[in-house]
Amino acid sequence: MSRHRIVRNMNIQDELDADAGDFGEEELTPEQEEQMAYGLEQVRHIIGSERESGLDDETIKNALWDQYFDVERTVQLLLEEQERRRIAQERKAAKQQEKAEKLAQHKKVAETASRAASPSAKGANKSGARGITSTKVTAAPTLIRNVVDQRELDMSGLNLNDDGPAVDEEPPKMTMAREKLLEEARKAIEASESRKRGVSLVVIGHVDAGKSTLMGRLLYELGRIDEKRRIANERGSNKIGKGSFSWAWELDGTQEERERGITMDIAQQSLSTPHRQITILDAPGHKDFIPNMISGASQADCALLVVDASTGEFEAGFERGGQTREHLLLVRSLGVSQVIIAINKLDMVQWEQSRYDEILGQIQLFLLQSGFQQSKTSFVPVGAMSGVNLVNRRGPDAAALSRWYSGPTLVDLLDMLKPPSRNITAPLRFPISNVFKGQRSAYALQGRICGGIVQVGERLRILPGDESALVKYIEHEEENVEWATDGSNVTLYLTGVDPVHLNVGSVLCPPSDVVPLATVFTARVLIFDVSVPITAGASVELFHQAHDVPASISKLLATLDRANGAVIRKNPRVLTKGASAEVHITLRSSAYSGPNARPRPIPLETFAVNKEMGRVLIRREGETIAAGVVLEIVS
Numbered sequence: 001m002s003r004h005r006i007v008r009n010m011n012i013q014d015e016l017d018a019d020a021g022d023f024g025e026e027e028l029t030p031e032q033e034e035q036m037a038y039g040l041e042q043v044r045h046i047i048g049s050e051r052e053s054g055l056d057d058e059t060i061k062n063a064l065w066d067q068y069f070d071v072e073r074t075v076q077l078l079l080e081e082q083e084r085r086r087i088a089q090e091r092k093a094a095k096q097q098e099k100a101e102k103l104a105q106h107k108k109v110a111e112t113a114s115r116a117a118s119p120s121a122k123g124a125n126k127s128g129a130r131g132i133t134s135t136k137v138t139a140a141p142t143l144i145r146n147v148v149d150q151r152e153l154d155m156s157g158l159n160l161n162d163d164g165p166a167v168d169e170e171p172p173k174m175t176m177a178r179e180k181l182l183e184e185a186r187k188a189i190e191a192s193e194s195r196k197r198g199v200s201l202v203v204i205g206h207v208d209a210g211k212s213t214l215m216g217r218l219l220y221e222l223g224r225i226d227e228k229r230r231i232a233n234e235r236g237s238n239k240i241g242k243g244s245f246s247w248a249w250e251l252d253g254t255q256e257e258r259e260r261g262i263t264m265d266i267a268q269q270s271l272s273t274p275h276r277q278i279t280i281l282d283a284p285g286h287k288d289f290i291p292n293m294i295s296g297a298s299q300a301d302c303a304l305l306v307v308d309a310s311t312g313e314f315e316a317g318f319e320r321g322g323q324t325r326e327h328l329l330l331v332r333s334l335g336v337s338q339v340i341i342a343i344n345k346l347d348m349v350q351w352e353q354s355r356y357d358e359i360l361g362q363i364q365l366f367l368l369q370s371g372f373q374q375s376k377t378s379f380v381p382v383g384a385m386s387g388v389n390l391v392n393r394r395g396p397d398a399a400a401l402s403r404w405y406s407g408p409t410l411v412d413l414l415d416m417l418k419p420p421s422r423n424i425t426a427p428l429r430f431p432i433s434n435v436f437k438g439q440r441s442a443y444a445l446q447g448r449i450c451g452g453i454v455q456v457g458e459r460l461r462i463l464p465g466d467e468s469a470l471v472k473y474i475e476h477e478e479e480n481v482e483w484a485t486d487g488s489n490v491t492l493y494l495t496g497v498d499p500v501h502l503n504v505g506s507v508l509c510p511p512s513d514v515v516p517l518a519t520v521f522t523a524r525v526l527i528f529d530v531s532v533p534i535t536a537g538a539s540v541e542l543f544h545q546a547h548d549v550p551a552s553i554s555k556l557l558a559t560l561d562r563a564n565g566a567v568i569r570k571n572p573r574v575l576t577k578g579a580s581a582e583v584h585i586t587l588r589s590s591a592y593s594g595p596n597a598r599p600r601p602i603p604l605e606t607f608a609v610n611k612e613m614g615r616v617l618i619r620r621e622g623e624t625i626a627a628g629v630v631l632e633i634v635s
């Protein structure tokens, strides 16, 4: 379950549980009282389901504490819930009314037809039959057929007296035909060009570079964290002797992360600059959690690399085995071309310009070697802890920096990130990156839309498998929306499906245009800095979107010229550092599935059809050894 989600769920729980009967100094209105009662019910339900899903009470409590001060958001959530229920009830009443009217109409026709069919009512028969054929025109044949059945039908089948399913269970309806939806989406995208445009940003870098601190402090500087919450984080982190991590607490929400002082999973937040609405994916820097980092990077448009400028620390992160280079290579391989490099902790080297220039020079060279264009990379000196040069350069800490730096702040650079173009006419592809039990009897799936458009009420296929499900709600940037397009990081709430069919790595798509499945495919790969050359049959871990599966590089087809793709050698014996090659990749069954089990296929597309669905990463023994694109699906 997503940590982010636990925290969000706990918003309600925390407020109501902790403050039941004592809402601080504030008097509650009757409406709020009612909301609180409803919320408490939710709380019990949520605690129950969190326990069922294996969370211990300590973690739940921790998450509760985390949201302690978010009173306004809680009340707002509850009011929204009430409003949704009201609308659903109104819709239900309108539908029942409509059904009743239809039934009355059918009954009338039935009576007429029955009179017409009755041998004892000859006059009526004639006139009735004439009446139907002459007045009911095209609909008459169906109606007459129904009339016969109608007389035998059990009225309960029409559900007139039924209370119907719980309001929450009412199946969602698609509000727009596809063409109309596309039209509306195009207009909205055009309109957003002049307003705030959305981008998603993955925050990467070596362990302890200050990524979470930077994000926590930035959220505070931008007013997304209030004073109460800041104090709570400060107190909480001091209490366990981790005071220097108080800013990181905002992002590192689980007990284990807080106690260990490291990020372990992707944390999602959003912030807003004058021209951009940014979804932040804070990735772990520790090499043990690279799979989680890859999952975050595969959902991002841009990257923010944080490096630690302190003596010896930059070097440790940048040399072989450090995460700075590996993260840069990974994001580039996953298609991210824009990157901001925040050179952090300059306070540790007395804000020396020479240190900044030295680091900038080394990274710039590596960026060029790794295929980043200089025009799409930018550097900024910052002090995350004291908030220097994030939003402004005010205060005594910033004075030393201002002596030699007059360029943009971090927010200025974020505000200039180029939003991705959206391919809304492509078939929908939604690779699942996270699954958890949502509220309101739906299952929640997090991920990024890789092509197309999705709307509430749509039925989607889940690949691999034969299952489908209905989209009940769509959440984007913490708001419920009717539809969402390519490039958006969203949470889809699905109903009508057994959760066993919802797995990380599965892809949702339209039933009429399903994504291909593959167990063997041809890929063009670029070999990274490997210590042991790759031979045919090498066992590897294949990463595709948020998912990793066992595989082997089953055939080495050719080595290629990196510049023009021409074949240098067919059937090479080995692939060494820096080689570009065409290979066959074959999925293997996992160690748990037994010796004779066949590998489960994964949803994949060629790079030519869908860039995001056609990228793969290859790792071996905890090291990323290659990145590639899918050329052809073999089987």
Ligand SMILES: Nc1nc2c(ncn2[C@@H]2O[C@H](COP(=O)(O)OP(=O)(O)OP(=O)(O)O)[C@@H](O)[C@H]2O)c(=O)[nH]1
Binding pocket: 205, 206, 207, 208, 209, 210, 211, 212, 213, 214, 244, 245, 248, 261, 262, 263, 264, 283, 284, 285, 286, 344, 345, 346, 347, 348, 382, 383, 384, 385, 386
């Ligand atoms: N002196 C100084 N320390 C900082 C600064 N920014 C972060 N730190 C410290 O660096 C340590 C690591 O910070 P985090 O934010 O947890 O680092 P991280 O990159 O998110 O760590 P992982 O996600 O676990 O890789 C903490 O002790 C911070 O207080 C800074 O600007 N100056």
